[in-house]
Amino acid sequence: MGQPSVDTIWDWLDQVPDPEIPVISLVDLGIIRDVKWEGDTLKVAVTPTYSGCPATSVINFDIETALRDRGIEKLTLTQQLSPPWTTDWLSDKGKAALEKFGIAPPSPKGEPDRCPNCGGHDLERTSQFGSTPCKALWRCRDCLEPFDYFKCI
């Protein structure tokens, strides 16, 4: 078998779900920073979302498993800190999937645009921190449902 193209690898990685928010892929999340071949070794650069995110090691494991399952034998994963991850790197496909799942996607104004459940605009923040480092807790005063907001950083 010949060497799969870099584009093919990106497609494969786009099928690996985020372990904590499985409706979006690692590519949607914007944490895969580079994919390249160096000779017969595939090099994948990954950036963490938050420094202490416990999903980081699971993510590396999932990437490795997905690529090895497809026959990649020589693989190096590197951690790339700079430039730091930003929610600007979330794909439009990913943002749409988040909202459909009930998580308000990040918005440049620093707060959710609308309630992901009813579309209401009368919102209040319950806490800057949520069930994962990347989320905050909000509540909709229209439908009274609490929801997660993907924080903008």
Added chain:
Amino acid sequence: MADNALFQFLLRMGDNSLILGHRVSEWCGHSPVLEEDIALANTALDLIGQTQFWLGLAGEVEGKGRSADDLAFLRDAWDYRNVLLCELPNGDFGRTLMRQFLYDAWASVMLGRLMTSSNERVAAIAAKASKEVAYHVERSGDTVVGLGDGTEESHARMQAALDYLWPYVGEMFDGDEVDAAMVKAGIAPDPASLREEYDALVSKVLGQATLTIPTDTFHHKGGRTGYMHTEHLGHLLCSMQWLQRAYPGATW
């Protein structure tokens, strides 16, 4: 010498976030309300994540093959370089949040400066960490204002917390030959140069919180140089390092 100074500087950064991160993690499951429990656990997680970067780099610079875990779990109290403020016991919820604010305010100024460090690795860690600290200082500042300008009881507790903690603030701005070497190499700023920005931020928030900053300028020291920690650090390490001390090299 230059490398040893850089190693010491990185230990100071990493030990601050490790020891404070551990202290904050002690609240996990004990906070007054669920949201605060989650917030404190997330803050601790960020701090311990930042520690992995600082101590990981420290281990590389030292060049003796020590990992971030080795530095965290296999050093004794006298080898720690955190400021004393970080190792003080949590006290009540108010004191924990006051300590957090006094530290976050310093970290937000310090990391902002380190983002232009001549050392690319230091600049990258600072850029990453400063995004998280921006959230921390917003929250700890809001909570200090909420409790300070709250009920008679909460105000009194916050003033007592500030009176207790203020003598530990000055150490964050002390300098020595390690700092001089960092300034010369363009790696880190002179700690004293952060004071003006820090005081501006802290007085603004404490003013909103209707709290009075003590006028006594005496400050405790000995943590960042390792000269003398408080008795509290040893107790903290007993709990944090227990597993690696009882079962050396244990993994799971």
